[in-house]
Amino acid sequence: MTARLDxxxxxxxxxxxxxxxxxxxAIRDGRLxxxxxxxxxxxxxxxxxxxxxxxxxxxNGLVLLGAIEVRHGQGTFVRDPASSGALDxxxxxxxxxxxxxxxxxxxxxxxxxxxHAAHRATLEDLExxxxxxDATEARIREExxxxxxxxxFHLLLAQxxxxxxxxxFIENIMGLLEERGEExxxxxxxxxxxLAAHRRLLDAVAAGDGDEARREMASHLAAMRTIHxxxxxxxxxxxxxxx
Numbered sequence: 001m002t003a004r005l006d007x008x009x010x011x012x013x014x015x016x017x018x019x020x021x022x023x024x025x026a027i028r029d030g031r032l033x034x035x036x037x038x039x040x041x042x043x044x045x046x047x048x049x050x051x052x053x054x055x056x057x058x059x060n061g062l063v064l065l066g067a068i069e070v071r072h073g074q075g076t077f078v079r080d081p082a083s084s085g086a087l088d089x090x091x092x093x094x095x096x097x098x099x100x101x102x103x104x105x106x107x108x109x110x111x112x113x114x115x116h117a118a119h120r121a122t123l124e125d126l127e128x129x130x131x132x133x134d135a136t137e138a139r140i141r142e143e144x145x146x147x148x149x150x151x152x153f154h155l156l157l158a159q160x161x162x163x164x165x166x167x168x169f170i171e172n173i174m175g176l177l178e179e180r181g182e183e184x185x186x187x188x189x190x191x192x193x194x195l196a197a198h199r200r201l202l203d204a205v206a207a208g209d210g211d212e213a214r215r216e217m218a219s220h221l222a223a224m225r226t227i228h229x230x231x232x233x234x235x236x237x238x239x240x241x242x243x
Contacts, residue, residue, distance in 0.1 A: 016057035017179070019048060023058065027067060027078055034080035038068065099228045102176055107221050109169050110154070114201060114217035116161035118210040125160035129202050132156060133195065140191045147181030150191075153198050160205065180228070187232050197223070 026032040039047065044055050059076060062068045070076050117125070136149040151174055158170040185191045197220045204213040226235045 016054045016061065017176075019044075019050060019054060019058035020061050022048075023062060024067060032078045034078050036078050037074075038076045038078065040075065099180070102173065102180075103221065103225050103228060105169070105173070106224075107218075109166055110221060111214050111217050113154075113158050113161045113163075113166050113170070114205065114213040115210040116163055116166070117157050118205045118208055118213040120162040121160035121205055125156070126202075126206050129153065129156050129160070129205070133198055133202065136191075136195055136198075140195065145182070145185060146191050146195075147178050147185045150181050150185065150194055150198070151177040157201075157205070184227065184232070189236070190227075190232060 023032070023038075032038070038044070038059075041052060041055050041059075044050075045052060048055075059068065063070060063076075066079060068076055069079050121129075132149060132153055136146050136153075139146050139149065154177065155167075155170050155174060158167040161167070185194070197216075201213060201216040201220060204216050223235060
């Protein structure tokens with residue numbers, strides 16, 4: 001009989017990171033013992049109220065990190081750590097892996113989104129984007145959170161690209177964008193930098209310049225890669241500050 005899990009996930013339960021983190025905590029505190037069989041994917045989906053892709057991403061990440069193992073024909077089991085500190089740092093490692101994969105996926109899709117938006121955006125699309133950035137600027141002046149607005153900019157841009165598959169991708173990563181954004185927008189100077197980057201991107205889209213929109217998006221995502229993987233302070237060196 002497999003264990004029933006109560007991982008205490010946050011209200012937004014659609015993130016693989018949250019599921020994986022909860023499983024790691026269950027392993028650490030003994031709710032999932034070494035050698036114990038995990039519930040099936042279907043059982044985990046029902047218990048945690050998340051989708052199949054979320055469960056699979058979380059489990060795949062934990063397999064790569066060595067926390068669990070899949071025994072074909074038997075199920076998925078908690079691995080016996082080599083020492084009491086074997087799980088230390090796993091959450092950070094998983095988070096780093098998710099960040100890298102997210103960046104790679106964004107780089108593969110959002111350049112096309114920016115280019116298509118420059119060619120296909122309607123006046124209504126542009127008005128919505130401008131209004132959103134103006135509202136973001138006002139919230140920054142009031143020192144209010146802007147993670148949701150920053151993420152919504154990418155959603156509206158995808159809507160302007162008029163491609164349902166690209167739009168679905170952005171919809172699927174909105175939770176991750178907001179989660180990362182909540183951390184970054186709390187850093188002094190970051191919201192202003194991000195707003196300026198979004199305005200440059202919108203200017204290129206509004207001008208109908210697909211190549212420039214693509215370049216601005218590439219520059220933005222390259223900066224995000226540095227910020228996510230090396231930190232804001234590393235990005236804001238004298239050389240990087242001029243980008």
